[in-house]
Amino acid sequence: MAEREPSEMGRDAVITRGIVTDNPEALLRGSGTRAVWGVLREAGLRLLSDDAFGLAGNVAFRVLLAVFPFLIFTSSLTAFVGTQSMADDLIAFLIAIVPSTLIEPIVSEVRQVMTVQRGGVLSAGILLTVWFAIGGVDGVRVGLNRAYGVRETRAWYVLYPVMALMVVIASLVLVMVGYLLVIAPRAGSWLHILFPGFDPASVTIGFIRYPAAALILVSSLFLAHVVLPARRTRFSSIYPGVLFTVGAWLTLTAAFSFYLANFATYSSYYGGLAGIVAALYFLYLAALVLIFGGEINRALRIRRLARAMRGDG
Secondary structure: OOOOOOOOOOOOOOOOEEEOOOOOOHHHOOHHHHHHHHHHHHHHHHHOOOOOOHHHHHHHHHHHHHHHHHOOOOOOHHHHHHHHHHHHHHHHHHHHHHHHHHHHHHHHHHHHHHHHOOOOOOOOHHHHHHHOOOOOOOHHHHHHHHHHOOOOOOOOHHHHHHHHHHHHHHHHHHHHHHHHHHHHHHHHHHHHHHHHOOOOOOHHHHHHHHHEEEEHHHHHHHHHHHHHHOOOOOOHHHHHHHHHHHHHHHHOOOOOHHHHHHHOOOOHHHHHHHHHHHHHHHHHHHHHHHHHHHHHHEEEEEEEEHHHHHHOO
């Protein structure tokens, strides 16, 4: 059933092969809701088999550690190619798309990090922040490798440039969003010229905020599933896990915000660190959902292989 290869420092140590479910009939031959249950059960058991709960904690810590360095790099890049007003709009955009109950305790720190003037985008300090941000990407890479059941075979001089490129791409995407926020009011005027009946006041920052956030989220997930694992995977084998992750993250955000607003008492236990602890819990659950999306893709791949071997259509 399940085999594990010996651990290896610096690589994806837990590799689960075969089918974990003790009764795989629903996974391999089921249809309808029975097949959905079989896939979800196999993916859930793999979370335990691949030590995903411990790994999610590692990913959450590394991502939290990387958040502020990433903001520093993005703010420096924004100042390098844009203006201070663009940086201010970008700050407002980032704060608005994060649940208020999570961001409010650290919003002043976020603003301070993104508005402090720094030497230059390629200074030694910025390069150091990129290094810390790479740590967050590396945690996601390890999680997806385990979810897809592959051992890392790429050399460090291939891996680190790839992860650094992802950090730079993410920053450039946010800079592009900054430009969109700047031209949004002008776009309304342009559309009014082309279509006189169009109300230019309807095109606001809020108008593009959530579509832009959704596009960034979905694109980032696809890029992560394509680039970070050690094995290339077809689009048809990626999108189910990505769609599940997006839906689960939206549900998690709403549920966690409701919980924090009505039940959580972190401040009575953690004092001034309550906001950071709440963010860490949220990132832990989000990382677990991300890994689970990869596990779903892997369970679906097992099901497709079984159907192909039987000659099913």
